[in-house]
Amino acid sequence: MYVVLGANGRAGGEVARALIERGEAVRVVLRRKEQGEKWTAFGAEVAVADIDDADAMADALKGAQAAFLLNPPPASGDPFARTEELGAALADAVRRARLPKIVVLSSIGAQHASGTGVIATLNRFEALLDGAAPATAFLRSGYFVETWGEVAETVMSESVLPTFLEPSQKIPMVSTIDVGRTVAALLCEEWTGKRVVELSGPEDWSAGDVASAFADVLGHPVKSMLVPPEQRAAILAGEGVPHEVARALxxxxxxxxxxxxxxxxxxxxxxxxxxxxMAVERLVTTGGR
Known part of the structure; x- marks a missing residue:
């Protein structure tokens, strides 16, 4: 039995699907039982627990051979304080459940304790979970291609890709499909001790490459447009992103x-x-979801 957190999110959902496709028994952990109907239909078991409730999480992890853990994207409050609380609670739950193996979602760049905004929370998250299980793997993922789904409607309607990334700067990016498959493979591998695995797509890409991919899929030109740094805070505020979360982003x-x-x-x-x-075509087909 493999336990998966965040199954209704991008990465966790792909992990659960990849494990089910491999024929493995899966238990997804969700906040509310009604959120689990689709997973029950797929044959998964559903456990209900708040991710920061060590008692409930220990119960959800019991009897499993391995689990996929993650620090959910911050929605409000101080992301660093939240990481401290969540990381401590999950580490406690893993130890109390005597879980033999965990794969923890992290990010490329998490080797830096500062200077990377919200990614630095994962540096601390790794530290809190290091050693919680006899076998621990930190999967440091590239920038999710699916994150561009947040501007897919703008791209499709205005032929412009707004970006906070310099359009020509190539960075590690990866589809969450590959994240799910890689996590599933790691969960099923045998090892002891600590591993750090860095995952990216077939090659590194830039925002300009993403615009070109949208252009190819849509059949008309798409231009990448760098949003000036001085305008970004106001844009996030207009989208309802709380100040502390915006600062970290x-x-x-x-x-x-x-x-x-x-x-x-x-x-x-x-x-x-x-x-x-392939990843961009899926975004266009699903309307960015």
Whole structure:
């Protein structure tokens, strides 16, 4: 039995699907039982628990051979304080459940304790979970291609790709499909101790490459448009992003611009198989979802 957190999110959903496709028994952990109807239909077991409730999480993890854990994207409050609370609670739950193996979602660039905005929370998240299970793997993922779904409607309606990333700067990106498949493979592998695995797509891509991929799928030109740094905070505020969360997100883009979103080098390196064109075509087909 494999336990998956965040199954109704991008990465967790792909992990659960990949495990089910491999014929493995899966238990998804959700906040409310009604959220689990589709997973029950897929044959998964559903456990109900708040991710920061160590008692409930320990119960949800009991009897499993491995689990996929993650630090959900911040929605409000101080992302760093939230990471401290959540990481401590999950580590406690893993130890109390005597879970033998965990795979923890992290990010390329998480080797830096500062200078990377919200990514730096994952540096701390890794530290809190290090050693919680006899076998621990930190999967440091590239920038999710699916994140561009947030501007897909603008791209399709206005033929412009707004971006906080410098259009020509190539960085590690990856489809969440590859994240799910890689996590499933890691969960099913045998090892002991700590591993750091860095995952990116078949090649590194830029925002300009993403615009070109949209253009190919849509059949008309798409131009990438860099949003000036001085305008970004107001844009996030207009979208309802709380100030502390916005500051952490903007810090991430500053860290990327400063060259900190790079592979550590001495970690295990893996590349996925989903091309940028395939990932973008899925975004267009689903309307960015």
């Amino acid at each position: 903007l810090g991430m883009f500053e860290g990327i611009a400063n060259g900190l979103f790079v592979r550590q080098g001495d970690s295990e390196q893996r590349r996925g198989t989903i091309s940028l064109a």
